[in-house]
Amino acid sequence: MFLPNHHPDRRKPLDPIDAETLSIAAAAEVERHLSYRENHVETPLHALPAMAAELGVRAIHVKDEGHRLGLGSFKALGGAYAVFRLVLEEASRRLGRPVDIAELNTPEVRAVAAGMTVACATDGNHGRSVAQGAQLTGASAAIFVHARVSDERVAAIARFGATMIRVEGTYDDSVTEAARVAEKEGWTVVSDTSWPGYERIPGLVMQGYTVIIREALRELAEPPTHVFVQAGVGGIAAAAAGYLANALGDRRPVFVVVDPARAACIFETAKAGHPVKVVHGEPTVMAMLECYEPSPIAWRVLSRVADGFMTVEDEEAIAVMNRLARPAGKDPAIVSGESGGVGLAGVIRVAADPAVRKQLGLDATSRVLVINTEGATDPERYAELTGLPARAAQ
Numbered sequence: 001m002f003l004p005n006h007h008p009d010r011r012k013p014l015d016p017i018d019a020e021t022l023s024i025a026a027a028a029e030v031e032r033h034l035s036y037r038e039n040h041v042e043t044p045l046h047a048l049p050a051m052a053a054e055l056g057v058r059a060i061h062v063k064d065e066g067h068r069l070g071l072g073s074f075k076a077l078g079g080a081y082a083v084f085r086l087v088l089e090e091a092s093r094r095l096g097r098p099v100d101i102a103e104l105n106t107p108e109v110r111a112v113a114a115g116m117t118v119a120c121a122t123d124g125n126h127g128r129s130v131a132q133g134a135q136l137t138g139a140s141a142a143i144f145v146h147a148r149v150s151d152e153r154v155a156a157i158a159r160f161g162a163t164m165i166r167v168e169g170t171y172d173d174s175v176t177e178a179a180r181v182a183e184k185e186g187w188t189v190v191s192d193t194s195w196p197g198y199e200r201i202p203g204l205v206m207q208g209y210t211v212i213i214r215e216a217l218r219e220l221a222e223p224p225t226h227v228f229v230q231a232g233v234g235g236i237a238a239a240a241a242g243y244l245a246n247a248l249g250d251r252r253p254v255f256v257v258v259d260p261a262r263a264a265c266i267f268e269t270a271k272a273g274h275p276v277k278v279v280h281g282e283p284t285v286m287a288m289l290e291c292y293e294p295s296p297i298a299w300r301v302l303s304r305v306a307d308g309f310m311t312v313e314d315e316e317a318i319a320v321m322n323r324l325a326r327p328a329g330k331d332p333a334i335v336s337g338e339s340g341g342v343g344l345a346g347v348i349r350v351a352a353d354p355a356v357r358k359q360l361g362l363d364a365t366s367r368v369l370v371i372n373t374e375g376a377t378d379p380e381r382y383a384e385l386t387g388l389p390a391r392a393a394q
Contacts, residue, residue: 001261002310002356003270007303014242018301021203022242027210030077033084033101034211043067043212045219050329055351057366061224062324062344063216066335066375071132073125073288073337073374074212074236075192081208082190082201083133087113104137113138117187120144121167121174123232123288124153125377126192126205131160133190142187144178146171148283148290152378170280172292193233193295202235202297209239216369217247224253224369226362228350230342231257231266232291234298236373241305253369254307254360258346260286261311265294266302270309275299285314285385288339288374308360316345318385324372325386335375335390337382343370 013019020026034040044067048060065074084104091099091112103109117140120130127143134141141162145154146169158164165181167174175193182189194202217223227244231237234257241255259267262284269275277293284290320341324334347368350356357363376382376390383390 001267002308002350002353002359003267004308004359005270005303005306007270007273009303012304014245014304015300017203018242018297019246021207022210022239022301023246026207027214027243030081030208030211031214033081036101036104037069039070042215045216046332046334048327048331050327050331051323052368054328055348056364057351057362057368058364059367060347061216061220061367061369062334062372063212063369064334064372065212066337066340066372071125071128072377073128074209074371075125075129076132077129077211078192078205078208078235079120079126079129079190080133080136082204083118083130083137083139085204086118086188086190086201087116087137087139090116110138116140117142117185118190119178119182119187120190120192121146121171121178122149122157123171123290124149124156125288125374127157127162128160130190131157131162134162135160142181144174144181146174148287150378150381152380156377170292171290172277192235193291193293194297196296199297202295206235206239206298209236210243212371213240213243213247220369222367223248223251225366226254226256226360226368228256228258228343228346228368228370230289230339230346230373231259232289233293233295234266234302235295236371237266237306238295238298238301240371242301245305252305255305256308256310256346256350256360257302257306258342259309259311260284260289260317260342261313263290263292264311265292266299267309267311269294269299286317286339286342287378288337289342310346310349312342312345312349316349317342320345320348321382322386325388334372335382336372337374337377338385340372340374
């Protein structure tokens with residue numbers, strides 16, 4: 001199902017705060033922070049010429065976040081970056097002077113971090129990033145996970161020394177509980193979704209994601225003409241779309257947001273014209289995207305710079321996992337988790353629909369960019385869905 005963006009704010013300039021958060025200068029600052037990470041390397045950008053020929057486009061490139069910072073997901077960029085920034089800001093306040101990333105491991109800054117606890121709700125990947133950020137700075141972490149988060153993903157977070165707290169219900173229930181307990185305990189919530197009065201920290205998380213597009217544009221010979229990015233609460237899609245709008249201006253590509261059909265909170269928000277919470281139904285296999293309420297700041301960005309919204313079915317997500325694992329021609333094999341290839345699933349669906357294809361201007365000259373947002377972060381599930389052993393993110 002495809003829906004053009006008819007929101008009244010379409011093509012309006014970004015809100016000044018969002019424009020600054022997702023700016024070229026801000027992304028450069030994220031890269032500077034990353035340069036102090038021992039395991040920081042740019043993630044690969046893969047060309048899929050066989051698939052491009054099959055779909056009738058000039059090129060398809062996949063930015064593969066399954067290799068990011070040892071966590072196997074794009075979310076390695078957001079949560080940990082926000083924790084670093086928060087620790088440095090608190091150290092600056094306590095020490096009465098500006099404290100930069102180069103001082104993160106000094107005794108003075110470590111002492112400040114030791115008195116801090118960061119908390120978040122997660123489906124798995126964001127919690128790993130926040131927990132890793134806490135471990136690297138010397139802070140404590142409390143991570144809230146809902147009933148559907150697998151034991152494999154819980155264990156992957158716990159190995160960073162985080163306190164794990166199970167919550168009955170869905171991801172949205174865990175968000176509410178994390179906020180409630182954090183307020184009671186005096187902890188700092190590092191969420192990747194926003195709510196009224198809580199925007200700056202989710203903005204920092206989104207800012208961390210801009211590096212993905214910054215790296216891809218640097219490596220591509222020509223900017224993409226079309227970008228398809230999957231959405232949970234909308235953070236990664238908004239970060240990508242907002243950065244592209246800032247970096248490319250009038251030359252920015254057609255941008256399409258792809259939702260799971262069973263958890264289509266961004267799609268339904270676009271249909272309504274304002275943020276809406278969708279009804280919880282049958283769980284989707286796209287576990288990292290199973291969110292039923294959008295982040296307001298993400299929607300604020302997407303309402304202005306996204307060109308369209310669409311949904312894909314569970315079967316399409318599984319088919320893409322298998323296609324990437326068993327490529328045609330000289331395309332490289334790519335390990336993609338249940339949610340990782342959803343943007344590409346959107347491309348495949350649009351390519352097969354002549355009306356939508358024409359509406360988006362997808363043709364033989366198109367250069368398409370998608371993001372593999374995760375590798376096999378749940379190896380058992382990956383093996384079950386593909387029949388192949390997974391290289392788990394370590």
